[in-house]
Amino acid sequence: MRILSLVFLFSFIAAKGQDAILKDSITQLEEVILIDALKAKNATGITPSDVISAKIFQSYSPVDLVSAMNQIPGVYILSGALNTNRITIRGIGARTLFGTDKLRMYYNEIPVTNGTGTSTLESYDLENLSQIEIIKGPKGTVYGANLGGAILLTPKEALGKSINLRNNFTVGSFNMIKNNLSFNHQDDVFSLNLQYGHLQTNGFRENNNFERDGFLLNTAYQINEKNTISLLINHVDYTAQIPSSLGATAFAEDPKQATFTWRASQGYETNNQTLVGISLAHEFNQNFKNTTSVFYSYLDKYEARPFGILDEMTNGYGFRTKFSSSLEVFNKTSQITFGGELYKDEYDWDEYENLYQDNNGNGSLEGAQFARNKEYRNQLNGFATFLFPFTNVLSTQVGLSVNKTKFNLQDRFNEGNDNKSSEKSFKAILLPSIELNYHPNTTNEFFANISRGYSNPSLERTLTPDGLVNPDLKQETGVNYEIGTNLRLVDNNLNIGLALYQMNINNLLIREQVGDDQFIEKNAGKSKHQGLELGLDYSLIHTPEFNLNPFINYTLNYHSFVDFVDNGNDYSGNEVTGVPKNRVTAGLQTRIFNHFYLNLIAQHIGKIPITDANDVYSDASTVFNLRSGYQKKISNKFSLGIDFGINNLTDKVFAQSVLINTQGFGGNEPRYYYPGNARNYYASFSIGYSL
Known part of the structure; x- marks a missing residue:
């Protein structure tokens, strides 16, 4: 009934076309002309x-990247804390317990998904982003x-000829302080x-403090008419306490x-990570262009858990190159794109005993080491697409991607045991x-798509409880079928986006818990993923x-196991x-004299099956923001x-x-739930100066 009430309350709705009044609703600091206006x-x-731009960002707290992304149909982030997010797209990734996998994430066209397929959205500050684009399913x-x-x-980056300085200062509940310069x-x-x-911020829960500092440099120089070089440096350093999940x-x-x-144990994690990328865009001629990037990423992470302390360090590097060209085929101007990336x-990673029980109430204390491992992870992707216009209104695009993944694990704690070092290479x-x-x-x-996709198991999860690689473990594969439309009606004031899909997944990867924080x-x-x-x-009044501007986004998931015995x-x-099964985001966005705005958003999440037997569900909930x-611009x-x-x-x-x-374990009930924040407030003050 709550869903129906929301649908009837906001009878006109959306996700695809919220740029109808974009120019009136963003970047009100008029001299700061940024790409987040586009x-x-x-x-x-x-x-x-789907593109999430400044208009959607403006409906939520500058800390709340999760709610902004959850506004998009088909995308759902389960967020246990600022540092604990799990992104699911059309149900893919929902069975992962911690973190985000089964998708690729790029920052300014540089891959930031690590070698085992994990992506960390929490490493990026919402106020540093101009937009987020989401390709749902394997059609990318x-x-x-x-x-x-x-x-x-x-x-973000500047547009036009401008020099400007801006500061946004935010305070809020739970002793939250945020500043972006x-x-x-x-x-x-x-x-x-x-x-x-x-x-x-101290966070809503006990043992929930979070502190992050971040630095972004994004710069480009046009060497000549044919060459532009760019440099990207993104550094993030954060410390986050971990309250973990609760039983019912x-x-x-x-x-x-x-x-x-x-x-x-006063459990916590510290993350110190840096991404550096250099890109060269070269124009061979008007119809043939290339962009090539080389990059390096570094992560130093320390996590104090009650069952053991994990000390990690990752060094990643690689390159990505993409060629694009226009050419005449059967007297039609076609486009071809091809390239590849190596990561x-x-x-x-080392593990130590946690002696917090012997530390006089002072929390975690590093004890004896019981594991020392080194992994080498390689991924090679090649791709090509060909876009051909049959007529002025009908086009087709065919694409082919190839992936080769290889893992190598070395157990350096038991170096004398050859069986403890192993390799996994997928075809x-x-x-x-x-x-x-x-x-x-x-x-x-109107569009239609058929595409095949895959996902790798993580290297650690390819191991048996004895620490050996499971030779029978296969990659998940699936075929996606999709049709949809994007329409603008009623003098372009009504925007409609609709997609219907079915994805059939084979070799479904599942995780089984065999001990406290031990999974295989x-x-x-x-499984079969069907959805609308x-x-x-x-734009009711403009x-x-x-x-x-009223809108509503609706997601219907009908995802089921087809053949699943465990x-x-x-x-x-x-x-x-x-x-x-059901998700709804509905809202009203208003603007008066292009200076004052008021946005009210309701996000409804239906009940979620928590066990494969479907005998435990979370409660449905509706949250209003x-x-x-x-x-206002007060002077020139x-x-x-x-x-x-x-x-x-x-x-x-x-x-x-x-x-x-x-x-x-030990007679304790299963810990299924991460509580959401209670009612909380925030206020921001921003000032901009233009030379």
Whole structure:
């Protein structure tokens, strides 16, 4: 009934077309002309994608990247804390317990997914991004054809000829302080964006402190008419306490509490990571271009867990090159794109006993070492697409991606035991895609896609409980079928986005818990992911004095196990674990005299099956967020902005993330739930100066 109430309350709705009044709704500090004022797709050719730009960001707290992404149909992030996020796209990745896998993530076209397939969205500051583009499913040939799809992060940069300085300062509940300082310069041949951000908060729960500092340098220099060189440096350093998940009883009694062992050990993690990339864009001629990037990434992570302390270090490096060309085929101007990327990293991880019980209540204490490992992880992706227009309104695009993955694990704690060092090399896998696009006019389109995708098991999960690589473990593969449309009707005031899809997954990878924080991975059958994604956005009133824009985004997931037997239990026909059947985001966005705005957003999450047997579900929940502000240019050089927001307006107790199929050990109940924040407030003050 709640879903129906939301649908009837906001009868016009959306995700695809929220740029209808974009120019009136973003970058109110008028001299700061940034790319976050635009929605520019990076997906190749006619590949469908969704773009989250500044208009969506403006509805949420500058800390709340998760809610902004959850506004997109088909995308759902389960967030246990600022440092604990799990991105799922069309149900892919929902069965992963911790972190995000089964997709590829790029930052300014540089791959930032590590060698084992893990991506960390929490490493990037929302205020440093101009937009996020999401390709749902394996149709992103140029971006790896992963089953979950691809996420493309674009950092801010200046447009036009301008020099400006801006600072945004935010305070909020739970002793939250956030500051973002940016300097932007743009002229005919040189651009520079420099940003520094700081965030600290005590968090809603016990043992939930978080502190992060980040630095971004994004600069480009046009050497001549044919060559432009770019440099990207992104550095993040954060420390986060970990309250962990709660069982049903503890969650009902007091959602603020931390799990006993994590509270007693004062569990935490520290992350120090840097990404450096250099890119050269070269124009051979008007019809033939290339962009090549070389990059290096570094991660130093230390995690104090009650069952053991993990000390990690990762050094990653590689390159990515993409050629694009226009050519005449059968008297039609066609486009071809081809290239490849190589990613290699070296991962060192050591484990130590945690002697917190002997530390007089002072938390974690490093004890004797019991594991020392080194991994070498290699991924090679090649890709090519060919776009051919049959007519002025009908086009097709065919693509082919190839992936080769190789893992090597060396147990350096038991170096005398040859069986403890092992290698896993997957056969090269071919991933074709075909797209059709019919656009009868400049505002409407219809599309269809068939594409094949894959996902790798992580290296650690390829091991048996004895520490040996499972030679029978296979990659997940699947075929995606999709049709959809994007329409603009009613004098371009009504935007409709609709997609229907079915993805059939083979060699389904599941994780089985065999001990406290000990898991193994295995293939266990097939699943079928069917869904409907709908976005409607209506510019109800659009005048210089007043804008009123209602919207609603709806996701219907019908994801089920087709053939799934695990430990003698047959779960065939059950709902896929970790995926809500219904999700709704609805809202009203208003603007008065282009200076004052008020946005009210409701996000509804249906109940989620937590066990493969479907005998435990999380409760459905609806959370309301409100944000308003006033922003005005007060002189030729200065502009000011004031923003105020309330998250969880009705103070709803809800689970913002769940762990699936977890087990209780030592007589304890399973810990399924990560509580969401109680009602909280924030306010921001921004000032901009333009030279």
